[in-house]
Amino acid sequence: MAAYIKWCIRVFIISSLFANALCCPSGWMTHGSSCYHFSHDTEDWIGALQFCRELKGQLVEINDASENTFLEAEVKLRKNSFWIALSDVEEESTWIWMNSRQPLRSSSFNDWIPGQPDNYGADENCACIYSQANYQWNDYPCHENIHYICEMADDSTEVVG
Numbered sequence: 001m002a003a004y005i006k007w008c009i010r011v012f013i014i015s016s017l018f019a020n021a022l023c024c025p026s027g028w029m030t031h032g033s034s035c036y037h038f039s040h041d042t043e044d045w046i047g048a049l050q051f052c053r054e055l056k057g058q059l060v061e062i063n064d065a066s067e068n069t070f071l072e073a074e075v076k077l078r079k080n081s082f083w084i085a086l087s088d089v090e091e092e093s094t095w096i097w098m099n100s101r102q103p104l105r106s107s108s109f110n111d112w113i114p115g116q117p118d119n120y121g122a123d124e125n126c127a128c129i130y131s132q133a134n135y136q137w138n139d140y141p142c143h144e145n146i147h148y149i150c151e152m153a154d155d156s157t158e159v160v161g
Contacts, residue, residue, distance in 0.1 A: 048148035057152035
């Protein structure tokens, strides 16, 4: 009987892990309640926003340290800079998450490189995870072509209430 219970527990755990792996579309990764796509191609910031929407997602908005740590680790493996959905293009120094339209407040989570954002050359209005400075956030010219991260809700997340 004890062996049967152990077998049932193993089957349940393996089934749960396998089911979670199937929640995201092919080419996407699961973390928390989201799926993420790390691009192989490069786009300017507007192109990245549009391409993520074509994939039925959105350019990533980073909500907390856990999500940032996951993204940073994945970006480090790829050794490139990646666009995120943060911009001050509408009003200088007012950083907005462009999908949710939520401002980045001083009390919000952020991972800016020390001294950033600095709007170097009066031409840096979009944010990225920057490979050349310890994979922290940097303001960067929106017209530059770099990689990007798309995010979508994990369809397996149970809605309660």
